[in-house]
Amino acid sequence: MKTKINQEFKTRFGSEGTLYASAGRINLIGEHTDYNGGFVFPGAIDKVIMAELKPNGTDKVRVFSIDISEYAEFGLNEADAPSQSWARYIFGVCREIIKRGGKVHGFDAVFAGNVPLGAGLSSSAALESCFAFALNDMFNDNSIDKFELAKIGQSTEHNYCGVNCGIMDQFASVFGKAGHLMRLDCRSLEHEYYPFNPEGYKLVLLDSKVKHELKDSPYNKRRQSCERVAARLGIETLRDATMEDLDKIKSDITAEDYMRARYVIGEKDRVLAVCDALVKGDYETVGKKMYETHEGLSKDYEVSCEELDYLNDIAKECGVTGSRIMGGGFGGCTINLVKDDLYDNFVATAKKKFNEKYGHEPVVIDVVISDGAHKCE
């Protein structure tokens, strides 16, 4: 990828710039916890967006996307927004830095990537944080702190791309470190690194390629259930509730709200259990908690679907250590922690069985926990 970018930059702009990269992310555990003030547990992966940049002495940005094979040129004022959606991510990052009092001048750039688009690995956050990191280094002496870089990416999605996302993806992409996952507290935004070196295991995602479009947003309904239970308990979010608290009010709430809250409270406990397990290097417990999360998402929170449950069943049958839906649900990927010697059989079986039932194979995406945004040496 490096060589391709270098060559394209040289041909197009006749010189050499500086290379930067940032990564997509996985979330090991902690699903539907963000809006409940809980924890998520992401890590950056070895799938990246890489960009070569160089100031060009003008007030214009000139950028070429290798993967889409398109060129865009735009100014740095609010009225200069480009029309191509990929370029709006870069324009948005520039604007959000400027809005915060940071400096951005004209530059030339070429970029490419291998984060699968729309597979739940957040290629958009990788793109934003790659450029945010680069512009901080090139024009601001790295004076913008890392958390602000993540927020610049998040605001870009909100203000320039019409996606009302949380902070996890950009956070993971900016803060990611090889051999580490991060527990992010979605309430205080405090974070802590945990070692993740699953020797003898692989992490693999199976993308079902299905996305069920559902009538009246089920996500909002889940959120409302959580809010109702929290209000009934007199707390702000379910983060502060225990299973005992929930059981005391069981007869005052609907069976559905009870199930939703049971999942959320259980998930908070599972994240904490995974932290302990990671410190001990106990990946069998990590895997067990992943299965429990899947069960909770499927039975209590009811955000799974037939295809994802099927992939989870296959993982169980193949002796995979841990497997669960990753992301909001109703489609997308499962994330699997699988022993090296079971890997080949698992992947082959999943492809075959899934194909027999649904007429296409799931896409296999191997991931290794890696560094987030950085300057390439």
Ligand code: ADP
């Ligand atoms: P994801 O879940 O992967 O973040 P999004 O729809 O949020 O999916 O973001 C995908 C968008 O990000 C693409 O439509 C494109 O505009 C931009 N993007 C991501 N990767 C690339 C790439 N390699 N080259 C150009 N644009 C990219």
Ligand code: MG
């Ligand atoms: Mg995205």
